[in-house]
Amino acid sequence: MGYVYMLLAAASWALIGPVSRVALAAGLAPVEVAFWRALFGGLLFAAHTWALGLPRPARRGLSGAVLFGVVGVALFYLSYQYAVAYGGAALASVLLYTAPAWVVVGSRVFLGEPVRAYGTVLVVLTLLGVVLLAWPQGGWRVSAAGVGWGLVAGLAYALYYIYGKLQFERFHPVALLAVALPVGAVVLWPWVDFAAKSAPVWGALVVLSAVSTYLAYLFYALGLRRLEATRASLVATLEPVLASLLAFVWWGERFTPLGYLGAALVVLAVAGTALEPWFSRRRSARS
Template sequence: MSRRMSMLSIAGGAALWGIIGLFVTYLYEFGFTPVQVVAVRVASAAVLLLLYTYFTSKQSLRIHWKDSHYFIGTGIISIVFFNLCLFIAMDETSIAIAVTLLYTAPAFVTVFSRFLFGELFTGSKITALFTTLIGCALVVGLYPYTGFELSVYGVIAGLGSGFFYALYSIFATYALRKYSSVTVTVYTFVFASVAILPFAGLGSLSSAFAQPATWVNIIGIGLFSTTLAFLFYTKGLEKVESSKASIIATIEPVVATLISFFVFRELLDSWQIFGFLLVITAVILVQERSRPSFLKRKVS
């Protein structure tokens, strides 16, 4: 896969994340809590990924258990905790503030990548980073500011969601030095499922599970907004720096906003359209040619 195709792969994964609201909305109507939605999301993805990999590439299921710390990182520390922090932030503040705080992730990744991988702070990367943050704030409606009662606990949780979201790129980068993108994605969700399922209380949803529509949305969230999204995103990390990947992935809130307009008929104002253009501009800014992928290095 070329570097340009890797960027498109990351953008495609982010777009699939952006349509998750289509499935989550209906699962909430069936009585699911946020934690339960996270649980069915990671569990359905784990099952789909295991089946797909078993029939297409059995060797990709082989790992050394001494490397489990990589998947504890991607699956538990990142996927589980970023979702939980995000839901807390949404409850304590607002969706606009929570989503904006989530997209502080590129700032965390850029700093981490400088010290962990030696990725330089280039002018275009810094410009794209600030352009993205401003664009996201406009898209989700944080600016113009209309007055929010901020919860310190909620703000900390929101920053935590950005922190843990950023860690997926970092942990996945290390794991990709030894394993394929398929292997990394499979075991990310296997480990996440093992961690969260015992605490999700899915047994209380027996009536919801009896409805076919519930399973349609579980498969939707598991296949499109999780399995394919993470496969595309993780595959893209093989050729794209993690700091750039996290900036490209901010296409997600733009897609989510467009879905809310075309599906739920929520109008886009001029500020949101401007924010959309800023995020697209940031994606273009990070498409510069860089040195060979750091994935070619050996793990010490």
Template structure:
């Protein structure tokens, strides 16, 4: 079952890597980063509620005392990290923004140590190091290039990493009581309720009468959002939080490949090495079952 969980995480993260296609298309219609976030979470919320009403309406029942979890996943995580991520795309580039987003595993690993008492094993630390090196190479920060990167873009990019980390943290608490479908649905319900009143979407000229807006909006809500989050959250249910977030670093690799084959970007040898490093980290973080048992046994004895 754990292997399937890793597969769900990898597929979900790969779908996240396609987000730039839809975001850049929506930017061409004059939408701001906040408005694109609103489009994403609103279409996602509608699709998720419709899906659950057909499949199992009981999954939409939650305790009011648990709203705090979905304020965490929906507003502090989804709204915050999407705004940061989409702003970073504008300020830097898709590949730079994607890699800055994946400072998230570092935040998750540190927070998980204190909140969930997850062990900082040598494999985890080495996988994080491989991921960091790989991401630096993929975006071309090494060897040093002449292009200047927006300092503001770097800061909001790091903010997206923190926001991404918070989804894994709050999501872990919510999964203790609710299914992955419920957690994902209420994450986007809370996010859309918070954003719609302040988005100003209705001020964008002719946006709702443009067929392409609906095509890209629904696609953004479905593929790199609903399907991606359902798969990732399902995998998170059976995998350590820190391990899941490191595995999901396949996203910037997918984003880079999309840049090559769709937007005509060229890969250098260093970037190829970076992709290999990230992929190696994804596989390396998956410890053998026996090794994991030994670590857990030592932890129990220490307690």
């Protein structure tokens, strides 16, 4: 079930781009969209916490949730927007999905997960696939600021998996996220220039908060409880593939030839991740 939950999380996150278009086209800045996602998503997790009667996390869990809110929510959202602004969406996407490589290193250092040759090959396949998927028609727009902010975004995104493995088995993830997301919203607040919003824009923000934040984070937490951090991060890289498919269905946007190859490599890496336990059992049976 861990793979199913991570696939559902990736599908929920894949809606961010298409649904955000409604809000962005109405004049909202990306940072304001991120603020409302964090605020409304946090309120949904707070309601979930109240409905389950969950206790507030102990001091150690509470401090970890606050740190995750600052780094994993506020810094992640801001750094990705700056990466897009300074380096373009394609470069930002590629640097964001260096996260599985950071997760491999972090999982070894902080979680004691082994670094397997098979898993390393899958990470390389994933990175190559994302590069090809995001390859821009007019070439790359590279700047030091774009690369720097993109790497910060990738590291902050990798924290989702390291933090989750360290905390979600000690404390209930719903209670932790009920703290982390509002903290992220508070940190984002000073950067927000609020714009007037119509009913369709509020509707888009509610969908982003309910589906791409609340449900996505819930699926991510359930999946991470059942999978190693490296495997979970690899499965989640289906997000840009699914987002591109949605863009094709809704707006007729097509992959480039390199994009088709990149999407195939990402799908292959995710399939390889899911099949790895089966391969391991077969090797054990033969030996």
